[in-house]
Amino acid sequence: MNPVLNIFILFLGGAILTYFAGRINKVLQSLLFLASVLVPAFLFYTQLSIGQSATFSVDGITLNWSLNYFGWLFSLIVLGLGAMAAIYAVSYMKGKQRLGTFYFNFILSIMSMTGILLSQDLISFFIFWEIMTWSSYLMTIYNGNKVQSIGIKYFVFSAIGAYAMLMAIVMVHSITGSFLIKDLINAYPTMQLGMQIWIPVLLLTGFAVKAAMMPLHVWAPGAYSNSPMAYTSVFSGALSKMGVYGMTIVFVTLINKIPQGIWFREVIAWMGGITAVIGTLWAIKQDDAKKLLAYSSVAQLGYIITGIAIGTELALLAGLFLAVMHALFKGTLFMVVGAVEKQTGTTNFTEVSGLIRKMPWTFFAALLSIIALAGIPPLGGFVGKWMLYESLITSNHYLLVIVIFFSSTAAFLYCYKFLFGFFLGQEEKEWSHVKEAPAAMVVPMVILSLLMFVLGTFPGILLSPINNGLQALGYTDSYKNLWETSVILNGWGNHVVLQPILYYIIAIFLFFVVFLTLKGYKNTRYVTTKDISSSGEIPKEDENLTFSENFYQPFFRAVEPVMRRQIDKFYKNLGEGLEALFEFMRRIYTGNGQTYAIYVIAFVVIMLLFGNYLLK
């Protein structure tokens, strides 16, 4: 049988088996779950070669699946992060309710994302897209908190996006008579202008929702923070990348082909920039780690969107590189939050503090991911940001680069808040019982954070697949052109490049760190965090000295005018207004039988009066 279909069947069968295995044995269920994520992922990389395809005919539509380099690139995110999160999830979810639902939806999400990457026609793309949507929706409401507000909001926005996409799909079908993406790409340059504008707009709306772009991002914080953290790392890390995946395809294969595309690119790039700023500002304000990371995801996706929308070779590389890096570090960070939540039961910065000595490995993973997120060399985030700035400047987006840079600088604020809130600060007696998370949770985090380090030091490892992917989309070989424009991108050994510099840096780094640490440990004495210089006052054991309320109060005093306006409120008012309108409209049904009879007679009379015009 075809390996593509095999993978789908394995996923689906695994999901169903896992769901029901919970009735028999929890351990068996966990093992089945791991198997049904890892085995298809393994098959994907061993059995599937580039260009391998499968078809399935249904309802007169041929569903077409095939693997190309671009999909392969994103499969690294989906399956790699998915596998790690799966290992993490088994330990994270131990002892929770409704395990079957969790595992089922987890596997379905991974399957649908793999399906999206393999889809070569719009219908199967849409089907997998929707499966992804509802499986992630079910995860969003898994905890049972705020299902009516957060869950519905997520689903409504997803549905708006998906339906916009569906509208574009039927538009394409009515023009080309085919659902194949290939046909769309071929027919697109010759379409009439209206269609040339509407189809990308609708498709981009669909993708922008998943990628949490600015006016459509309001679902993200709630949904990300409400899902179980083991899933959120996939949700934010991989699932949002599907929006990026679609956007890249739309930009590269459609919008870049028409002269009017410049407007799309500018508008979306600016929206990405604004998304980054807004996401960052709101992330700084959050006191809950999940919310903070959720807003941070929005902001990071803003960078990615900007990079992709700019659309120069370097910008695309930057966007996609950042996408992979974001999957890595945000996946890790959500896992960190999950570990903290598992061990302490809360994720609020104002409650938890001083876990560093209790959860050192978790802290290590968090530290590396935060460094990557902040874009500090030598971790991977820097390379992406560097390329982004370079591309913004070379493509004459001078103000945009300021905007992006501002949000990137402000990102340090929440980066620090995250590390400080959980791991640093006073070690309170309340959390003295906390222990390091189980090994099955720590190992994926550490592996991912080491990966970040590797990719930051040798970005060429990742850049050549990205380049292959872009070529698969019909882009020129950007990789080769970039030899001249920059040197940071090279792989091993070519040119005089960043690597020696990085080695230098690492050498200095290690020298100082090792020297000072060794020297320090010999001569310094550990004291508890209660022993601080507090004007001679002796803090009591149960006295909470940690500074965590109103953490960035001065900053918010400075940016207060920006924060006053909230898109969320606008949507809320819109929704409430609509519901009030509907409430008014249903008063048509008065409940009085006679009124209904009068409606009938009125209908007849009106029809008789105007029937000649209406029915002719």
Add this chain to the structure above:
Amino acid sequence: MINDKNSQKIVDIIQNWARQHSIWVLAYGTGCGAIELPPTMTSRYDAERLGVRGAATPRQADVLLITGYLTTKTLKRVIRVYEQMQDPKYVVGFGSCTINGGMYYDSYNTIKVLDKYLPVDVYINGCMPRPEAVLSGFAKLQERIAEGRAEGAKKYKENLEWYRANQKKIIPNWVMPDYNW
């Protein structure tokens, strides 16, 4: 090389010279004597030219300057601050009150002799001591540091039990955490 006795001596001399010329003062200014510090630091007397400079926290300070009397209440804080400072550290008793209680000699709630509770390296006499006296006190301290005789901290460590007993006499409900330096 460093462990060699002679070179250790040279190192000691250099270090003591540095310590002598860089005195970061943490002033415990509850008593009335604190009023004499600003003139000491500002342009008229300018203690900074001697390397004397204020420190914000005990971790960074070299000298604990106790300006005036200590009460039974404030002693606890002072002890804690002193113990938080890092070796080598010095105590300067400022004003008569720290020597013998001064005008509070028969007060029921002040500490008369500071030396019983903390190892004082230099006393500065006077009520109040003028800035000149303060400068002279610092000069004395510098002298002692240069000679390597300002080892109050060592004395405190060696006679800790005696000091503790004295301190506990004054502070009935002793809830200080134990420090294991």
Add this chain to the structure above:
Amino acid sequence: MVGSPVLFIAIPLLAAFLIPLLGMIWKESVRIVPGLVLAYLLVLSVSLLQHVLAFGPIIEIIAGWKPPIGINLVFSPFSGFLVTLMLFLGLLVWAYSYRFKRNVEYEPALKYFLMLMMLITGSVGMTLTGDIFNMFVFIEITSISAYGLTSYYKERNSAEASFKYILLGSLASTFLLLAIMIIYSQLGTLNMADIATKMHLMKPGYKVASLIFFITALGIEAEIFPLNGWAPDAYAEAPGPVGAAFAGIVVKAAVYAVIRVIYTLFDLPGAYQFLIVIGIITMVIAETAAIRQEKLKRMLAYSSIGQMGLVLIAFGFGTKEGIYAALFIMFNHAIIKSLLFFSGSYLAYNSTEKNIADVSGMAKHLPLTSLLFALGAFAIIGLPPFAGFWSKLAVLTAAADSSLWLIIALVLAVSVVELVYYLRVVNRVYFFKKEEDMEPQKPTVNAMIVMLILGAIILLVGFYPDSVTGLLHKASSDLMDKSQYIQHVLSAR
């Protein structure tokens, strides 16, 4: 030839009248006999449908009077498909309502099954008949049994709902008779095929007037917007399975009648646009009214009306794809809405008010029923890979092929509204705390089997829509081909 279409009317009618007699002999027979009859009819209709698909429509002439004079029954792929669907649903409704309420008296059970048989007979007759007056009679049979079923529960407000239904139903029968009489007085015939051939002879004014009366009368049954005041009440107050029967059987038959009248009888092209307009109004008003409902069944009723609006829109395209899409929606709606009514009835079993709040937290106690309800909700929203998606895709594709972009946008916008209220209920079922006074009631085995069958169909069609689409394509081409219908009927032996 396996059997004759006339059996579809004769046997259930006979059974309906025999039930009381049999009940005197063995009380349980009032419950069992209808099932046997429906099962037999289902087998018959399936085999007939296969025959029809292979050899063309069967025209049954009653009492030897040939068309256009005599009454005839037409078992074409289109009507045959609907009849099969109705009978299948009828069988499921029977199986579900078998001992739906525990320990009911003999008397109510007798009435219930008798009226259910009549309801199915009337609907099947409406679909099969080739004669407009006969259609009137069957509509009345259906209506009267529907009145009875609506007012089945004595202790609730069912009488009120039923009275509203009667009020509008009588108006419907009046207008239908008027329409029939206008046509008869102009053309002198009651046979549909004959009318269709002679329609060009009719004066435009009479033509329009009769079409208006037809639309009004049938629209009342088919829940078109200003005429559907009865529907939410009746759905809400009738027993749960009856709601399913209304949504799956009665309304389907009525829509069939509307479509048959517009597509076959009349040749007014404006009627198609009219269908689209009225469909949109119906859909929008119904779906928006549903979002603020406090009562479960009322919500389902409004959703049902909305779906009918969508069906009318799809029929209004006037293309083969449109009809195909409409039929697909009708099929899916029949299956899914039945499942929703069935499972919803058990979720709110012990609640007299049937408030949505009453289903809170039922998932803990009735996991499978809740799962099926959620499945139904997901399917009717149109999420892949469930059945509803394909019909939604079909209708959108059909609209796109006719370049009706605004309608696509509207349908999708309404879908979002639909999604909101269904998900609210599903979330409630799964995540809210159970109301104190609500006692969960385990479904009976037969009800569970019925729901599982429906769920399985949803999944089957969702994963492999080809299982029904072939049939739908044939049925839709059958409806499009007006001349062939006329020829078949008039040349019947």
Add this chain to the structure above:
Amino acid sequence: MESVLYNILGAVATFLLAFVVGMIYGGLNRKITARVQNRKGPPFYQNFIDAMKLASKRSAIHHGIMQHFGPAFIMVSSVMSLMVVPVLTHNQWFPNLNFHGDLIFLLYIMVFGPLGMALGAGQTGNPNSAIGVTRGLSLMTGFEIPWVMALVALMIQYHTTSIVDLMNVQIQSGTWLMFSSPFAFIAAVMAMLGMFRYSPFDIVGAPAELASGPISENGGKYLFVMMSAGSVFAFVKLTLYVDLFMGGADNLVILLVKTFVLYLIPVLYSLTTVRYRTEHAIRWFWGWPSFFGLLAILQAVFFK
């Protein structure tokens, strides 16, 4: 191999130079302040004495591993940025790791140190430290805007993101960028006020309020490392400004003159003003400095 050895020696030499110069500048700052306040002031080498004293502290305490890493991080950051900034033009004794795009690299590596120190400060558990850190990070969002605007203006005007290229531009044209891009220079200098964290932007340390803020728990060796790193960092910043706006320096004397003149700006400004509140400081940077930054960008775009 030999060149690597020379490089390392050169790096050590650069580091020593930076350390010494930075320390002396710090001492001079104290001296100038004292003279302005009509005091005699400490000798210009007072900072060396302080550093030696701090290094010779016998005991030290720590609250956890991050308190070790904090000073190390800021030291690493200072040294790294020192390695990237060319000290003298075309001098083999002061090698630099200059590469295309190092300006952006520098922007990030320069904030790495403060962030590392912030982590160390966080570990101590002293609320004052955390408050100081939040103030510092907030302030950073303020002054980074005009600073980046100035840099972007330079980048787009001369189509390069390399410091060496910018220096070459000045050498070839003979005019300093401070004259050819005056607005960028003004914006950058205004940003520099914040970078040095002297008054009125000394909100991080704020001795009277926060007990020296982030470093309040650090004494002895930690403080020594921080102090040295700060000195190196000051040298790096000044040298960078000289390289970018004042044409670099051919020999050490010119370098010292130019850097000292630049250094006088924040020092003298600090003497005339008192401390801002944090939000005022941030808004100050988003006001005129950013306006000049914007002018610089406009100039770069329209008057190439």
Add this chain to the structure above:
Amino acid sequence: MNESLFSLLNYGVYGTAVILMLIGLYGALIKKSLLKIVIGLSVVDSGLNLLIVALGYYKGGTAPIFSPAYLAHPQLMVDPVPQALVLTAIVIGFGVTAVALALVIRLYRHHGTLNIDQIKNLKW
């Protein structure tokens, strides 16, 4: 019979039918009592039945049965179809009225009133 009188009568029949229907509709739509509504509905039915029968009638027609009159003038036989239809319609109308009256009784028991404006438990 007089020609003109007959045609007048003929129109009169139509008019009566229409008037009956309007009266019935008035009753059904305006009157608040359930009983009056039911009566109005049956009046509408009657009017309609009258209309249909009138439609099938010829001038001087005979009953559509094998009566002597028919044998004399077969072409004068009135159209039997409307009459058959009317028979059916009457039966149906009767049934509906019966059901409606039964419901009225139940409504009265349940609500204690016959005013349709007060029977509004089901609405919106």
